[in-house]
Amino acid sequence: MTAWGYLIVALPEFKLPTAAQGQPDPVTILNREGAEGWEAVGMKALGDGSVAVLLKRAAEFDVAERHDF
Numbered sequence: 001m002t003a004w005g006y007l008i009v010a011l012p013e014f015k016l017p018t019a020a021q022g023q024p025d026p027v028t029i030l031n032r033e034g035a036e037g038w039e040a041v042g043m044k045a046l047g048d049g050s051v052a053v054l055l056k057r058a059a060e061f062d063v064a065e066r067h068d069f
Contacts, residue, residue, distance in 0.1 A: 003059035004056045004057070004058065004059055005057055005058070006054065006056050007038060007054075009033065009053050009055065010051070010052055011026040011030070011050060011051045011052075012026060013048070013049035014026055014051070026051070030053070033055055036057075037057040038055035038056070038057050039055060039056055039057060040053050041054050041055065041056050
């Protein structure tokens with residue numbers, strides 16, 4: 001059975017990219033986390049224009065060996 005680790009990141013308000021700007025900050029953040037094995041599985045818009053994103057990836061430990069739950 002696969003055990004999952006979870007991470008929540010807050011992304012800044014999305015602004016359309018310009019030629020000079022390159023990728024918008026939210027895309028850069030998600031690409032960085034994706035390179036670490038995280039996959040976005042849910043999103044929630046927040047009142048201030050930012051977005052909370054739920055990420056998951058396969059846990060790097062065997063659940064049977066954990067004793068802190």
